[in-house]
Amino acid sequence: MTHQQTQPQADIAVSSESLPEAFETILAEVSGAVGTITINRPDKRNALSRTVLAEIGRVLDAWEEDDDVSAVIFTGAGEKAFIAGADISQLAHYDLPYGLAAHMQRLYDRIQDYPKPTLAALNGVAMGGGLELAMSCDIRIAAEHARMGLPETTLGVLPGAGGTQRLSRLVGTGRAVEMILTSRILTAAEAERYGLVTTVVPAAELLPTAAATVGTILTKGPLAIRLAKMVIGQGAETDQRTGLLLERLAQTLLYTTEDKAEGATAFLDKRTPEFRGR
Template sequence: MVELLYVNKSNGVATVVIKNPPMNVLSQQVTKELDIVFGQLEEDNEVISIILTGDGEKAFMAGADIKEFPERDAEKGDEIDTHTVFNRIENIPKPTIAVLNGFTLGGGLELALTCDIRIAENHAKIGLPEVNLGLLPGAGGTQRLPRIVGSSKAKEMMFTGSPVDAEEAHKLGIVNKVVPKGEGREAAEKLANKLANQSLQALSRIKRLVNVGSELPLEEGLEMEKQLFNDLFVTEDAKEGVSAFIEKRKPVFTHK
């Protein structure tokens, strides 16, 4: 049962809101519910793009639920594997947009990094402060952040535990866009609606090529691109897109 997330769907866009007051921390229950919800959204043919954000104005997600740490079994790990859940979110074959509407720390930043696009409100504080607890980022931060900002800056952020503000995060490439406080959801909805009008057949292949192909040697990546382009070319959406262009009209994609 989902109690700490709520989902709204409209015109091909699903908005997932984390509601775990006061700071929307990543508890085991939130992790379980993220797994459930994103599993459902992956299978939902009416959903083309997804927005993920936190409830309220204080936080997207201010890290893990530290109160659960003393109960953690060091040998068995968490009850549900966070890496498995985050990998599912990262690789869901639909575009995802995270709205960072406040503190985005620790597990919150690690969750945001699994999304394709990140929009930050200008009051957001973004970082990986685990070192201050004598710990390290354990939900993908040590691997995903360096791929965005480079190893040296990633080490600095993780060694010091100091957060950056939204503008600095934008300069570093952690976020795609910065908007005024309270306007993140609107900006994300505008983009998500635009994406929802595209063909999911094309969107999903683009995402796969970037996520998987960018880790391959160039020749293998290009071969993968060639194969997926050929696969896409024979879909109904590709035929519709080409016909619409020739006929000078807006395409109507059915995602088939």
């Protein structure tokens, strides 16, 4: 499969031909090999609903097999909210079977394991399920005015879409326990100090910075990127010795690829490599 190493543009408002359908709660657009999913419920502060989750899943299905999409950015419509959490009007109807079905948790697991790089551009508040979605992405960049937290205990529930697990892996157990038990909300600057986001930028620079970050990733070998994501993710779930074994096996596979030969040759020739994902 050939991967196009096209530099994405800051303007990301070009509709994807692979998604002819119109969506009720999201926008799905592609430009420069980068797909952008925008949660489009600004009147609800982009709150998550069952429809939102289903529509995100359909887009991920389409883009996973689309060679014209090499990475995915998530963001929210407007300037106030990335995702303000779950739609509380639906929370009252959640029951035991719904909890066991774990629709949101399963979707976020899929985002974490997605074969293409993912980035969350936090353009405003990211609460509850919104922060949990961001934590399932590979990279998080926040606007300066963004706020984020897991306030579910205020509602008598807990962060049930990966929050109890991913937060501690990103910021450490002590900080995760304090944040969840007190429902503490972090500023963007605090989140950056905690390691919850990697970069904080002015709001006007958020999407251009996200596009530039993804553009840099797409200049690298696509097989190396995919295996690096896999090894880092799986290695974090096991002991170091097993993680090192995964690293060694992944590197051995990469040694056999055309991309490795192209990368080394391009470096010696002092030119830009032309990776083909094989």
